[in-house]
Every structure is written in structure tokens, then in C-alpha cells.
Amino acid sequence: MKTAxxxxxxxxxxxxxxxxxxxxxxLNRLTPSNLAAAAVVPPLPDPPAPVNETFVxxxxxxxxxxxxxxIPVFFALPESAYSPESPAALSGGGFWxxxxxxxxxxxxxxxLRVYLTPHAGVGARLAASGLVxxxxxxxxxxxxxxxxxxxxNIQMGISHAxxxxxxxxxxxxxxxxxxxxxxGRMDARHYMETPALHIIRPRGLSAAQKANLAGWMKxxxxxxxxxxxxxxxxxxxxxxxxxxPDLKFxxxxxxxxxxxxxxxxxxMYCSEFVWAVLALRDCDPARxxxxxxxxxxxxxxxxxxxxxxVGNYFLDPKxxxxxxxxxxxxxxxxxxxxxxxAEKKRVIGEVFKTRRPMSPGHVAAAASIxxxxxxxxxxxxxxxxxxxxxxxxxxxxxxxxxxxxxxTSYLVNALLPTGAVGRRMDVVATVVFxxxxxxx
Numbered sequence: 280m281k282t283a284x285x286x287x288x289x290x291x292x293x294x295x296x297x298x299x300x301x302x303x304x305x306l307n308r309l310t311p312s313n314l315a316a317a318a319v320v321p322p323l324p325d326p327p328a329p330v331n332e333t334f335v336x337x338x339x340x341x342x343x344x345x346x347x348x349x350i351p352v353f354f355a356l357p358e359s360a361y362s363p364e365s366p367a368a369l370s371g372g373g374f375w376x377x378x379x380x381x382x383x384x385x386x387x388x389x390x391l392r393v394y395l396t397p398h399a400g401v402g403a404r405l406a407a408s409g410l411v412x413x414x415x416x417x418x419x420x421x422x423x424x425x426x427x428x429x430x431x432n433i434q435m436g437i438s439h440a441x442x443x444x445x446x447x448x449x450x451x452x453x454x455x456x457x458x459x460x461x462x463g464r465m466d467a468r469h470y471m472e473t474p475a476l477h478i479i480r481p482r483g484l485s486a487a488q489k490a491n492l493a494g495w496m497k498x499x500x501x502x503x504x505x506x507x508x509x510x511x512x513x514x515x516x517x518x519x520x521x522x523x524p525d526l527k528f529x530x531x532x533x534x535x536x537x538x539x540x541x542x543x544x545x546x547m548y549c550s551e552f553v554w555a556v557l558a559l560r561d562c563d564p565a566r567x568x569x570x571x572x573x574x575x576x577x578x579x580x581x582x583x584x585x586x587x588x589v590g591n592y593f594l595d596p597k598x599x600x601x602x603x604x605x606x607x608x609x610x611x612x613x614x615x616x617x618x619x620x621a622e623k624k625r626v627i628g629e630v631f632k633t634r635r636p637m638s639p640g641h642v643a644a645a646a647s648i649x650x651x652x653x654x655x656x657x658x659x660x661x662x663x664x665x666x667x668x669x670x671x672x673x674x675x676x677x678x679x680x681x682x683x684x685x686x687t688s689y690l691v692n693a694l695l696p697t698g699a700v701g702r703r704m705d706v707v708a709t710v711v712f713x714x715x716x717x718x719x
Contacts, residue, residue, distance in 0.1 A: 336376045344377045344393060348711070350425040351629060352381040353609035354436050355389040357616075360693040362480050362705035374708075381626075386617030392708040401710070402449040402465035410708060413444040413489040413496075414560070416479040416553055416689050417452060420709065423474070428633035429652040433687075435608045437477070439469070440550040440686035442557070444493040453496045455552035457507035462500055474715055478707040479689045481557060481582065494564040495556055498536045510535045514546035520683050521547060521555075522585050529558045530575040537567045550686045557582045583692055583703040585682035589655070589673045592695070593662035599700055603691050605683060606676075610659050611694040624660065631656045 355377075378390040396404060405411040419439035424431035441454035441461065452470065454461035461469045470476075484492075499506075511532065514521075521528035528547070532555045534540035547555065562569065562578035569576040590604035593614065603611055609630045613623060631652055654672055661669035692704040 335374075336378070340375050341377055342380075344375060344711075345380050348377070348391075348422045350379070350422045350436065351432065352379045352389065352616075352626060353432065353612045353630060354422065354425050355379040355382065355391055355612065356690075356706060357387060357389050357612065357694070359615065359697050360690075360706045361392065362707050364480075364705075364707070382616055387615055389612055389616055392706075394708050394710050395713050396710060397714045398466075398471050398712050399714075401470075401712075402451070402463075405450040405465065405710070406445045406448055410710075411443050411445070411450045411478055412480065412484075414481055414484045414492045414557070415443045415707065416481070416704075417441040417443055417470075418477040418479060418686055418690060419469070419473045420475040420477050421473070423635075426629075426632075426634040427637050429631045429655070430648070432630045433606050433609060433652075433655070434685075435612075435687055435690060437687045437690060439473075440553045440689060442492075442496065442553045444489075444496045446493065446497070451496075451500070453499055453556065455507075455511065455547055455549050456513050457499065457503040457511060462503060474712055476710040477690060478710065479693060480705050480707050481560075482703055482705060484560065488560040491563055492556065492560050495533070495536065495559050495562075498564055499556070502536055502538065505538075506535050510541070510544055511552075512544065512546045514548045514551065517548070517683065517685075518681070519546075520551060520585065520681055521545065522551075522682070522684075526558060526575050526579050526581065529555045529579050530570060532556075533559055533562065533564075533579075534570050537564070537570055539567060539570055550684050550688065553689075554582050554684050583684075583701060585684050586688045586691065587682050588676040588680045589658060591673060594665050594670060594673070596663075601695075601699070602701060603695060604673075604677075605685050605688055605691065606655055608687055608691045608694060610662065611691065614663065615694075627656070627659045630659065 373395050375393045375395060376390065377393050378388050382388040382390065394410060411417075417440070418437050419441075421431075421436045421438055424434070424436040424438075426432070439454070441452045443450050443452050445451070449464040451464050452462065452467070454469070459467060461467050463470070528545060531540065531543055531545050532547075532552075535543065535545065558579050558581060561580055562576060569578065584602075587602065587604045588606055590602040590607050591598070592601035592603050592607065593610065595601060610627070613626050613630075616623075618626065654676075658669050658672040658676075662673075689704050690706070692702065693706050695702040
């Protein structure tokens with residue numbers, strides 16, 4: 280059990296998907312004229328258009344996206360996951376609403392809002408469009424992970440989390456590791472190699488909060504050579520989250536960035552670091568004195584509660600405080616579709632099957648954690664009937680693992696119903712790079 284859960288945590292890519300970069304290169308056929316001009320930063324767009332004007336469905340484009348993305352249906356998202364804010368249409372287009380073919384006959388289809396673009400110059404285009412704003416979370420999305428077995432399926436193809444701020448006409452990103460491989464204007468090696476990104480927006484960030492976040496992020500970037508990895512390093516152990524109710528680890532991170540603390544060490548995995556930065560949204564980085572006192576300043580506030588390994592939401596979806604867990608993402612998508620029971624059972628089975636080859640090392644790892652996924656499949660199958668067995672499985676998982684926040688947790692939070700008490704995140708769109716990405 281312990282090994283299984285640890286493997287599900289790592290922010291860095293674990294799986295090798297084989298030679299599918301060419302599949303993504305073919306996506307530029309969707310917008311041949313637009314992409315030819317895409318290296319030129321477009322002028323500022325008109326005010327945001329309604330979603331139904333920005334995302335115009337085209338059957339032929341949908342078929343091509345379906346062929347080239349080639350993702351399982353539980354990597355797609357329900358409409359309820361999306362932000363009500365409509366992104367401005369870029370000059371030259373590039374937005375495509377994708378409906379997954381396996382959901383076409385569902386009572387509630389699932390899909391993606393795709394923005395198709397090349398890697399070159401993407402930082403400027405995303406800033407000019409307003410598609411990415413300060414405080415948005417950038418989830419590295421690997422479509423090629425689909426069908427490679429329970430582990431990548433339950434992660435919904437997500438391998439890493441970063442956070443963005445807009446400055447000087449560019450989207451700039453902050454990630455842990457605080458290294459040249461990740462930091463930049465969306466032009467560092469990690470982002471140049473990734474095939475796709477989910478853009479997740481925290482709900483209700485004010486202008487003042489965005490200004491605070493930008494200040495903190497610029498401070499972390501500027502201090503990166505001095506503080507990484509000597510003081511802030513990468514946490515490889517998912518069983519050691521730094522979260523405590525007093526949020527002391529956030530205070531420590533802020534004190535390191537402010538250079539009030541030049542000796543403490545703090546290791547965090549990528550999504551934990553993003554959570555810590557967002558917890559500073561009400562703190563003005565110019566008021567360093569607040570972090571010079573004892574205790575955590577009152578301005579440090581949680582983003583959302585760390586997620587249990589398995590949530591209780593499906594045991595009673597009408598309960599006001601129902602929570603989704605780190606492993607619940609695919610089940611949330613499948614349940615949203617309103618499928619007949621037999622079809623739903625079939626799709627749940629697909630989550631736990633391996634249909635694409637993995638490297639020999641990953642095959643061995645998958646075999647070693649197979650018992651974990653057998654139990655999780657039992658939970659998936661019994662949760663919505665509120666069976667005692669499902670309740671027992673949930674309790675057993677959660678007794679062994681501290682609540683946490685994997686990269687996928689930001690997307691899982693957006694899968695809660697729109698009005699749910701714990702809903703803090705919305706999906707904006709999925710950036711699919713037309714020139715692929717070889718970070719597989």
C-alpha cells in the first residue's frame with residue numbers, strides 16, 4: 280500500500296509513452312494559416328467574447344483532435360468544471376471545443392476546451408489573450424499517459440504543477456524545482472517539451488491578491504539561485520507533506536524568500552509549493568515585518584483543504600461537505616456523464632486496464648502496486664451504491680495516508696459541483712501544442 284501511494288505523488292514524469300510526438304505535429308493541420316502567423320505576437324484582443332462564440336464546434340476538427348489526442352474519456356472534463364469567465368478570442372483563432380467521441384451519446388458529454396498553439400512565443404500569446412492570468416495554475420498534461428495502466432489513468436495524465444504570473448507582456452512561471460529547467464517565460468525546457476497544459480484558475484482572486492502573488496513569485500524567481508536547493512528543495516517523499524493546520528511551512532517559505540531566514544531547509548513537491556505560494560495571496564510581500572514575528576501571520580490562509588486519498592463524495596453526493604479524494608478524478612468524470620449502469624461499469628473497468636506498453640521498469644512497478652488498484656477498483660464499483668465495502672475501503676486508505684495535494688488535486692477540486700462548499704478551482708482551457716513535445 281505504502282509504495283503504491285508514494286508512486287502516485289511524484290511531480291516529475293514517471294512514464295515513457297513511446298513515439299507519439301508525430302501525432303501532435305499533425306494537429307497544426309487544424310489551423311494552417313493561423314499557425315503560420317503565430318510566431319508574431321498578436322495585438323491585444325477585443326473584450327472577451329461569450330464562450331459559444333469563442334469556442335465554435337467543428338465536427339472535422341473534433342475528429343482530428345480525437346485521433347491525435349487519443350485520450351481515454353475520463354481524461355476529458357464535464358462542462359461544470361469550467362470557469363464561467365470566457366477567455367478572449369486570440370487574433371487568428373486557435374480555440375476548439377472538443378467533445379470526446381466516447382461521450383457523444385452520454386446524457387452529459389465531456390470534453391475539453393482546446394487552445395491549439397505552437398510552443399514558440401506561447402508566453403506572449405497567452406498573456407495577450409488573457410487566457411492565463413496571474414495566480415493561474417499550470418498543470419502539465421500528458422495525453423500519451425492514457426491507457427498505460429491504473430497509475431497514469433488515475434492521475435488523469437497530469438505530471439506536474441506550476442503557477443503563473445503576467446509581467447511585461449509575457450506569462451512567466453514559477454515551479455519547484457526552482458531551476459533553469461522549469462523557470463522562465465514559458466520557454467524553459469520543461470514547458471518546451473510538454474505536449475499540453477491544463478490552465479486552472481483559483482476562484483475569486485482580487486486585483487490586490489494577484490498583485491501580492493506576483494510580488495511573491497518574482498521574489499522567489501529572483502532568489503532562486505540563492506535558495507535552491509540549499510534552502511528550498513524538491514520533496515521526493517509523498518508521505519512527508521509539510522502541511523500542518525498552523526501553516527508554519529508557508530511562513531517558512533515566505534521567510535526564506537524574504538531572506539529573513541538563511542538557514543532553514545524546506546523540501547516541497549511541485550504542487551505543495553504551488554499551494555504554499557497561493558496561501559500568501561493576502562500577504563503583501565512589501566510588509567516583511569509580518570514574517571519577522573513569532574507565529575504564522577493572519578494573512579496566510581489555506582487554498583483548499585488537503586485531499587484525502589479517497590473521498591466520501593460518492594457515498595453521499597447530496598451531503599453539503601462531500602469531498603473528492605486524490606484518487607477520485609476519473610470516477611468524478613465518469614459519474615458526470617449519466618451513463619447507463621452497464622456502460623458505466625465498462626468505463627470504470629477501463630481505468631484499471633493497461634492498453635499501451637510501458638517501459639520494463641514501469642511494468643515492474645505496476646505489478647508491485649497491483650493490490651492497491653484492485654482495492655481502488657472495488658471502491659469505484661461500489662461507491663455510488665454506498666455499499667459497506669466501499670465505506671470500509673475508503674476508511675482503510677485514508678487511515679494510512681495523510682491528506683495531501685498532488686498536481687491532480689487542483690483538477691479534482693474543479694470536478695466538484697459548481698456550488699459545492701469546497702470548490703475553489705475552475706478550469707479555463709487546455710493548451711495543446713501543435714508542434715508536440717518530447718517530454719514523454
